[in-house]
Amino acid sequence: MPGVTEADAMVMHLRKNVWTLQDGDQTLAHYAAAVGEMKSRDPDDPTSWFYQAAMHKTTVTPPKPLWNGCQHGSWFFLSWHRMYLYFFERIVRATVVDLGGPADWALPFWGYDAGGTQARIPPAFRESQGGTNPLFAQRGNNVNLGQALPFQITSAVSALARPQFIGEAEFGGGITPDGDSIWNRHGQIELTPHGAVHNHLGGLMRNPLTAAKDPIFWLHHANIDRLWFEWSSHPGHSNPTDLRWTDQEYRFFDADGTVQPLTGADVVDIANQLGYTYESNVAITTPPPPPLPVPEMAMSNPNPSGPARTERRELVGASQHPVRLVGRPASVGVPIDERTVRSLGMGLGAMAAEAQGRVYLSVEDIEGDESPDTVYGIYVNLPDGASDELAESHRVGNLPFFGIELAQDPRGDEHPHGLRVTVEITPLVRRLEAENAWDDREMRVTFLPLGFTEPEGEDDPPVQIGRVSLGYT
Numbered sequence: 001m002p003g004v005t006e007a008d009a010m011v012m013h014l015r016k017n018v019w020t021l022q023d024g025d026q027t028l029a030h031y032a033a034a035v036g037e038m039k040s041r042d043p044d045d046p047t048s049w050f051y052q053a054a055m056h057k058t059t060v061t062p063p064k065p066l067w068n069g070c071q072h073g074s075w076f077f078l079s080w081h082r083m084y085l086y087f088f089e090r091i092v093r094a095t096v097v098d099l100g101g102p103a104d105w106a107l108p109f110w111g112y113d114a115g116g117t118q119a120r121i122p123p124a125f126r127e128s129q130g131g132t133n134p135l136f137a138q139r140g141n142n143v144n145l146g147q148a149l150p151f152q153i154t155s156a157v158s159a160l161a162r163p164q165f166i167g168e169a170e171f172g173g174g175i176t177p178d179g180d181s182i183w184n185r186h187g188q189i190e191l192t193p194h195g196a197v198h199n200h201l202g203g204l205m206r207n208p209l210t211a212a213k214d215p216i217f218w219l220h221h222a223n224i225d226r227l228w229f230e231w232s233s234h235p236g237h238s239n240p241t242d243l244r245w246t247d248q249e250y251r252f253f254d255a256d257g258t259v260q261p262l263t264g265a266d267v268v269d270i271a272n273q274l275g276y277t278y279e280s281n282v283a284i285t286t287p288p289p290p291p292l293p294v295p296e297m298a299m300s301n302p303n304p305s306g307p308a309r310t311e312r313r314e315l316v317g318a319s320q321h322p323v324r325l326v327g328r329p330a331s332v333g334v335p336i337d338e339r340t341v342r343s344l345g346m347g348l349g350a351m352a353a354e355a356q357g358r359v360y361l362s363v364e365d366i367e368g369d370e371s372p373d374t375v376y377g378i379y380v381n382l383p384d385g386a387s388d389e390l391a392e393s394h395r396v397g398n399l400p401f402f403g404i405e406l407a408q409d410p411r412g413d414e415h416p417h418g419l420r421v422t423v424e425i426t427p428l429v430r431r432l433e434a435e436n437a438w439d440d441r442e443m444r445v446t447f448l449p450l451g452f453t454e455p456e457g458e459d460d461p462p463v464q465i466g467r468v469s470l471g472y473t
Helices: 027-039 049-054 077-098 188-201 216-233 270-274 338-343 348-353 388-393 404-408 426-434
Strands: 013-015 249-253 259-263 276-278 314-318 323-325 330-335 359-367 376-380 395-399 419-424 442-449 463-472
Touching: 027 049, 027 077, 077 188, 077 216, 077 249, 077 259, 077 270, 188 216, 188 395, 216 276, 270 276, 314 338, 323 330, 330 463, 348 426, 348 463, 359 376, 359 395, 359 404, 359 442, 388 395, 395 419, 442 463
Parallel strands: 013 276
Antiparallel strands: 249 259, 314 330, 314 463, 323 463, 330 442, 359 419, 359 463, 376 395, 376 442
């Protein structure tokens, strides 16, 4: 295995939950010391803090080897970040050892999806200590004051419930080419909790160009990696077997400064291939519901992780006016085309209720010069004056804006484009149809800011949504 030393092969490195570390545990103290040491290194040193962060994204030009490599909005999102985290951890571990720490040091994860106290940023990251704390960074939404992240942002239940890896509204993302672009095929785990947590933390974390400079970035991504491990371990779930994914190679700097390659096939078994695992004493995640039946017309291959999966999604409705978001609630109507619905043979709600297909909502052409700290919940047919509990039953997903700057100002010769977020809304449509509350003429979509918001009168950096559409397969 490239990059795995004989000594490492003899040790199973255990990534622990940062919020349940035992009293006297020195994991974070060693991390802080190593981060401080890495920040002091020459920026041209591949093992320096600056260089490692630039491998994700950076504003610095001209780029040095392996900079700007992160994969977003893509089915490579999880595999690339697992590799990135793996080699970063090896660099930190070697630094810990050089500073007199243990050889079995492993990166902890921030299990915010457990909620409660664990939804707060760990105290070690909150205080500047007069500018001497290597783990401190400026952040938004009062998180450095101990403000808990809202459960709508931290919960991974919806993502873990997706039955397939491949797909724009599935767990791992849609098929994309390799490249350093922000693609528009986000998997649900990349949207929430990944992108939602990035945006809500604000500061360095809300922009891919600066995110990896914040020391909490690495604990956040360790948790995303853990959630992938959890999803993969669930019966019936499988990672891609498509050669375009398994054979895709990326290169990283190891602790000794050498360049090492890994492929998707090299990182699907973290214990046996990479020598680490996650502790099991974490909060039990709500078991995912049984998957919805997949209509035959939506699949050209019975293997959901195989290479040939195509959807024929028919547009059945779209909003007629853009929506501007500035940190306040906003709504838009989505007229449903009667002729298209008639061509389906029955009403959209009735078809969804009879399990003959799936309904998708897409928020398209999302544009803005700067990502706000605000994450919006996406609500369908939200009743006026709904209680929090009722409102939550109408929330179909979240709208984070992580990467919006790069979509508008892409590297290389790619054209500027807006972001797109797609979620499946079939269960809600079925429920509303059963309650005689689904209207086959129009759907109303509401965007509500989640969690802590700025004082009234102070607008967020504006974000514009070009269109909200309704699709059916």
